Amino acid sequence: MEKILIIDDEAAICSSLTFALEDKYIVKSTTDPLQGVMWAKEEKFHLCLLDLKIGNISGIEILMELKNIQKDLLVIIMTAYGTISSSVEAIKKGAYTYLTKPLNKEGIYSIIEQALKYQKLNRQVEYLSQELERKYTYKGMVGKSPLMKNVFNLIEKVKDVDTNVVITGESGAGKELVARAIHFSGKRKMEPFVAVNCAAIPENLLESELFGYKKGAFTGATADQIGKFEYGNNGTIFLDEVADMPLPLQAKLLRVLQLKQVTPLGSNLPVELNIRVIAATNKDLKKLVDGGSFRQDLYFRLNVVEIYTPPLRERPQDLPLLFQYFIQNYSQELNKDIKGLSEEAQNSLLQYHYPGNVRELANIIEYAMLMTEGPCIQLENLPLELQKKSKTVFTYHQNPIDSLVGLTIEEVEKLLIEATLKKNEGQRKKTAQILGVSERGLRNKIAKHKL
Known part of the structure; x- marks a missing residue:
């Protein structure tokens, strides 16, 4: 139960506020500001209702003393109509807000509830920030779920060996992050990391892009071109969406992996390779092998170790950490001081299914931060689709116990x-x-x- 301190030089106000609040909170009140300061030194309070003028003593001075004692104490100034300008000054000194006298019972309840929610959010943000720094961030990836811990463990096991790795998972789940983590935490980290998207390069250009060519090898080859394998020699080559590589090129890739050398188009001189190969795909390679669109021998050559990157819907425990991770990153990038999410906004984000996975979540948070003016992302700052989703029944977890797995x-x-x-x-x-x-x-x- 939250503890509230009341400091006002009118005993009647102290008594009436205590009577109004004591059913819901632990309340202590005093007409002596020095007594209130002493109590704050002896015990922890969540919130203080403080009169702006207590006899000959300035409430602003008491406010500053209280904030020095308990930095996260919320102070709500109580003021008469004629001293609102002074209350604005108090807010600049660290007060949460102010109430004008005579006090309205319902208004007090509402403001106290809002203030305590804000305080809880700040504490959650501080806790999550500490946890992110301490144990839930690994080479740019965030997670505490068993599935992500398994990913981190596999990275640790393969980072310093030359074993070929296939990273599987849906689009946006972070496959390239896993590949980069393997490279930049391993023995080849000082050497090149070369990423090639096999689905983005036209089929007739992919071979020359990978293996290079000599001047005159074909029409338009006006100069020698070093291929990605040669450029990444001694480092790592990351073949993203390898399942989209055409069959004829798969045969040539297999030969490169077997011989550990590459021969540029138009040349008879092979280049010796000392390179690690990491491949990634969002497709089921076994099914493609069975269907004849992916070579079985290449599959076994590449898939010595498989690392599965789970979609967000399979690791809901990681969502609050990811929210805070992206809020911190975009706060710096966008030069905004945004602390976190309102309860309604967080609930909406927890309910969403994220077909685009982590990449989509990052875009949502960036959009929300651009739309946010205050210290906290509200429901109305989220994309319209998520605002509508928040009105539907929450069916994200088939079994409520799933949300506890990993804790x-x-x-x-x-x-x-x-x-x-x-x-x-x-x-x-x-x-x-x-x-x-x-x-x-x-x-x-x-x-x-x-x-």
Whole structure:
């Protein structure tokens, strides 16, 4: 249950506010600002309702002292109509907002609720930022789900060997990121990394692009051209969408891999190769082999180790981390100070199925940040499709337990306690009964998890 401190020189206001709020919050009130400052030094408060003028003492001075003691304390200034200009000054000094007297009960409830949601968001952002830095980011990839941990483990195992690797997965899932992670974390990291999109280069140009050619090899060959294999020698060549390579060229690629040498078009002198090959595809190579559109011998040559990059719908635990990762990146790139997502915006993003995977998510976050003026991305800042999706029933997880897979026991315990407390409106006795623990045990766990 959140703790609120009230400081006002009118005892009647302290009493009425305490009476109005004590059913929902733990409330302490005082007419002595120095007493309020002392309490703030002794215990943790979530929010303070502070009068702008307390006798001869300025509320702004008390505000600054409170913020020095508890940096994340939310302070709401209470002011008379004639001193609104001073309250604006208080906001510049760190106050969350201000309320004008006489106070409206419903208005107080609404503003306190908004303020506490904002505080919770900031704490989530801080926590996620620390977690991203500490253990959930690997060579530009973000994830804590079992599927992504498996990807990271496989990268560690193959990064320093020359074994050929095939990376599979849907478009936008991050296959090239995996390839780059293998190269730039391994023994070849100081050598070239050459990426070739086999689907983007016309069939009649792909051979010369890969293997190079000599002047006069064909009409238009007015100078020698070094191929991608020769250019990437001693490093890594990444053959993206290798399944789209035509069969005749597959045979030539197989020969290059077998002999470890390449002969440019129009030349009789082979170039010796010391190069690592990583291929990627969003298609099922086994089915293509069975259908005759991909050579079986090339498949076995390339696919010594397969790394599967999962789509976002298979790793929902990673979504909050990815949200924060992209918000941090685009905050720097777009020169914006955006902290995170509103609850409604986050819920909408969690419900979405992401057919374009991580690439699509990155585009959505960039768009939302361009549309956002405040410190937090709101639902209305998201693309229209996601705003509409938020009104539909959430069916993303077939089994609710799936959302817990990948979390530690302590993380699950914290979520369970937090959710049960919220359902019981902070009543610890009832919460302890439901969870099957003693009140003292629950109190210890609340302290342990800093709830």
